[in-house]
Amino acid sequence: MAHDEPRKRSDRRSDDDGRTRTVTRPLRLALLGCGSVGSQVVRLLHEQADDLTARVGAPIELVGVAVRRPELHRDLGGYQVPAELLTTDAAALVARGDLDLVVEVIGGIEPARALILSALENGASVVTANKALLAEDGSTLFAAAEKAGRDLYFEASVAGAIPILRPLRESLAGDRVRRVMGIVNGTTNFILDKMDSSGTGFAEALEEAQELGYAEADPTADVEGYDAAAKAAILASLAFHTRVTASDVYREGIAEVSASDVASAREMGAVVKLLAICELGEGRDGPAVAARVHPAMIPRTHPLASVREAYNAVFVESEAAGQLMFYGPGAGGAPTASAVLGDVVTVARNRLADVRGAGESAYAALDVLPMGQTVTRYHVAIDVDDRTGVLAAVAQTFAEHGVSIRTVRQEGHGDDAQLVVVSHRATDEALSATVAALRTKDFVRDISSVMRVEGEES
Numbered sequence: 001m002a003h004d005e006p007r008k009r010s011d012r013r014s015d016d017d018g019r020t021r022t023v024t025r026p027l028r029l030a031l032l033g034c035g036s037v038g039s040q041v042v043r044l045l046h047e048q049a050d051d052l053t054a055r056v057g058a059p060i061e062l063v064g065v066a067v068r069r070p071e072l073h074r075d076l077g078g079y080q081v082p083a084e085l086l087t088t089d090a091a092a093l094v095a096r097g098d099l100d101l102v103v104e105v106i107g108g109i110e111p112a113r114a115l116i117l118s119a120l121e122n123g124a125s126v127v128t129a130n131k132a133l134l135a136e137d138g139s140t141l142f143a144a145a146e147k148a149g150r151d152l153y154f155e156a157s158v159a160g161a162i163p164i165l166r167p168l169r170e171s172l173a174g175d176r177v178r179r180v181m182g183i184v185n186g187t188t189n190f191i192l193d194k195m196d197s198s199g200t201g202f203a204e205a206l207e208e209a210q211e212l213g214y215a216e217a218d219p220t221a222d223v224e225g226y227d228a229a230a231k232a233a234i235l236a237s238l239a240f241h242t243r244v245t246a247s248d249v250y251r252e253g254i255a256e257v258s259a260s261d262v263a264s265a266r267e268m269g270a271v272v273k274l275l276a277i278c279e280l281g282e283g284r285d286g287p288a289v290a291a292r293v294h295p296a297m298i299p300r301t302h303p304l305a306s307v308r309e310a311y312n313a314v315f316v317e318s319e320a321a322g323q324l325m326f327y328g329p330g331a332g333g334a335p336t337a338s339a340v341l342g343d344v345v346t347v348a349r350n351r352l353a354d355v356r357g358a359g360e361s362a363y364a365a366l367d368v369l370p371m372g373q374t375v376t377r378y379h380v381a382i383d384v385d386d387r388t389g390v391l392a393a394v395a396q397t398f399a400e401h402g403v404s405i406r407t408v409r410q411e412g413h414g415d416d417a418q419l420v421v422v423s424h425r426a427t428d429e430a431l432s433a434t435v436a437a438l439r440t441k442d443f444v445r446d447i448s449s450v451m452r453v454e455g456e457e458s
């Protein structure tokens, strides 16, 4: 059904006493996917139906749930999903033409993209938690929403329950964001926290994360930083009004973080976290966006250092507001469903009022800086020969690359001698060239740890 003609959402009727009242028809919602998040969306829609009706101004009616195996979904936490609502034909469901809202919680690129595009073309607004799709091809989805005159909301896609996209899209729309730095992956934060608190190695901590159900059987997307990079792309796009895709984000995972990196961080009063950092830098033609995901040492006094276990937090620095911290559960069925339902209420209100919320804001169209031009600091642990002149030669190598040293300390003696250097800020290009040059020196036996340092100014 074409949606050029707005469907009639309310009637003015006269009661027996002659007073008129507005009768609003239910808003029709279809759910795509009924796994960890989708099943919780169904539960909340059911359990909170009266409150949602009051908040929206009309009931939200679940008219279809697309699943792969209907027999698995009849009973959701005690709520019996009517059998006639379940379908394996998601494409037919989104194309039926009478939907107001579609919630997509299947995940991945296809068929999620085709289903969202079809839902919009057929007149429904869309709520999705799909960070992978938004980070790869958000612009196609935004363009389709714009063309259809419908909403596309996605609060759940970054840091689960934590309200962070709405603050960036709305609350901070009058400010100028300089930097967004966050812990946006719960699995890797759990692993790094375990390594820090109990001294375990990476493999052992990953095993525990899998036993507790935080990490998937195939933990690649979390451990290698793909999940965080998708979230960084979404954060950078909103913060800097520029299209940033996952492929624009520099990415390093945590598989190489060793127990000795974690111990070394502890020595200097720091902790290792997998950070997603989106910031304004200096490009050739003016301000540019830099977006990166990698493990980094941050001082234990930094607000992000106290984020433990599988929690997430996002630290925003903006010109007028200053520093803001958003903290909470970044994953899990119910927390993520909370963010989905928040979007459902907003989008439903917009449908009733026949208005749209904010669409894509990419007017700034800033360049994206390559990682080499991003400014950061390095912590480098160098196993060296314990003899006169070595410290001076190490300092000389840093100086030759224009990198200034902030601190240097010697650990051990003789065969165990190690110099631990923390640099001042320099381009990543200069810092990595310094490390490469150190590796060629005859007095350097090994470089046992190289890690970026964040959270301090100098």
Ligand SMILES: NC(=O)C1=CN([C@@H]2O[C@H](COP(=O)(O)OP(=O)(O)OC[C@H]3O[C@@H](n4cnc5c(N)ncnc54)[C@H](O)[C@@H]3O)[C@@H](O)[C@H]2O)C=CC1
Residues within 6 Å of the ligand: 032, 033, 034, 035, 036, 037, 038, 066, 067, 068, 069, 088, 090, 104, 105, 106, 107, 108, 111, 129, 130, 131, 132, 156, 157, 158, 160, 330, 331, 332, 333, 336
């Ligand atoms: N689980 C979490 O903590 C979070 C998940 N998300 C996102 O939410 C989305 C859903 O995640 P989960 O619920 O955890 O995944 P899940 O794997 O538990 O659920 C996805 C469901 O979609 C179903 N499905 C797959 N293809 C389908 C198709 N063609 N038609 C109908 N159903 C189909 C699967 O059978 C499965 O039940 C993903 O985009 C994910 O990235 C976002 C934040 C946190």
Ligand SMILES: N[C@@H](CC=O)C(=O)O
Residues within 6 Å of the ligand: 159, 160, 184, 185, 186, 187, 188, 214, 222, 227, 330, 331, 332
């Ligand atoms: N796998 C993610 C959950 C969803 O975003 C994580 O571990 O944080």
Ligand code: NA
Residues within 6 Å of the ligand: 155, 156, 157, 158, 159, 160, 161, 162, 163, 164, 165, 339
């Ligand atoms: Na969120």
